Amino acid sequence: MTKICSVEKKIRSEGKDLILCDETRSELLPILRRVQDRKGYISDKDMQEIADRLGIHPVEVYSVVTFYSFLNYEKQGSTVIRVSNCISNLLAGSKKVLREFEKELKIKSGQTTKDKKITLKETSCIGMCDKAPAIMVNDKLVGNVTPKKVQQVIKGIRNGK
Ligand code: FES
Numbered sequence: 743m744t745k746i747c748s749v750e751k752k753i754r755s756e757g758k759d760l761i762l763c764d765e766t767r768s769e770l771l772p773i774l775r776r777v778q779d780r781k782g783y784i785s786d787k788d789m790q791e792i793a794d795r796l797g798i799h800p801v802e803v804y805s806v807v808t809f810y811s812f813l814n815y816e817k818q819g820s821t822v823i824r825v826s827n828c829i830s831n832l833l834a835g836s837k838k839v840l841r842e843f844e845k846e847l848k849i850k851s852g853q854t855t856k857d858k859k860i861t862l863k864e865t866s867c868i869g870m871c872d873k874a875p876a877i878m879v880n881d882k883l884v885g886n887v888t889p890k891k892v893q894q895v896i897k898g899i900r901n902g903k
Contacts, residue, residue, distance in 0.1 A: 743860050745774060746763070746773050746776060746777055746791070746792060746795065747761075747762075747764070747769070747795060748763075748772070748829075749763065749764040750763060750764060750765050751763075751764040752891030755771075760794075761795065761876065762794075762795050762796075763795040763796050766796075767796055767798050767802070769796070770792070770796065770802075770806055772794070772796075772889070773792055773804065774803075774806065774807060774813055776813040777831050778813060778814060779794070779806045779875075780856065781814055782814065782818055783815060783817050784807050784813060784815055784816040784819060784873070785813075785815070788801075789803040789804055789807060789815075789846045791808065797888070803843070806835065807900060808881050811863065811864075811865040811866065817854070817858075818854065818861040819854045819855060819858055819859050819860045819861040820858070820860075821859060821860050821861070821879060821880055821899050822860075822861045822863060822879075822880055822897075823843060823860060823861070823862050823863070823877055823878070823879055824863045824864070824865040824868065824875065824877060824878040824897070825839055825840045825843065825851075825862070825863070825864050825865070825875070825877050826864075826865060826866070826867065826870060826874065826875070826876050826878075827840075827864045827865065827866060828866050828867050828873035828874075829872060830874045831870075831871070831874040831875050831876060833874070834874035835874075835888070835889075836874065837873075838875075838889050839875045839887050839888065839889055839892060840862075840864060841889075842889035842892040843892055843896075844862065846892055846893060846896055847860055847862055847896065849862055850896070851863060851864050852864075859899075859900075860896075860899060865878070868883060869883075870883055870885050872885075873885025874886075875887050875888070877895070877901060879895065879898075
């Protein structure tokens with residue numbers, strides 16, 4: 743079993759050795775971050791294992807993973823483009839930017855390109871209302887994105903910039 747808890751305790755139950763997290767559910771988010779950092783997403787199996795080790799119901803883990811748009815429950819492309827859809831970004835035209843990405847990448851929001859390189863997502867706040875429409879390309883913030891700049895962004899990603 744891989745190490746996911748910062749503090750572990752070993753117990754024996756029904757003839758089996760089990761490693762549990764000696765932490766409370768308040769450690770759930772850091773644990774999820776560790777799993778995601780390690781493999782890029784949190785699978786159903788991971789969620790079950792985390793729930794078992796924390797002694798909580800898997801639905802609790804699932805609800806946290808699906809609530810936060812920065813936690814992934816499916817494999818992602820090596821680059822993730824997140825288009826902000828907060829009200830300021832919507833008013834500034836983020837839907838048009840999103841549609842342009844969908845057209846150019848030939849995928850819908852929430853999908854990954856066939857070559858597994860780019861995932862397109864919508865997200866709420868990325869702290870860039872003042873530069874709306876804004877996007878995140880992995881950890882990099884890009885502001886004032888217009889539909890015309892979309893090709894340039896994609897070209898930059900494909901060229902490793
Ligand atoms: S509320 Fe608009 S980016 Fe945060």
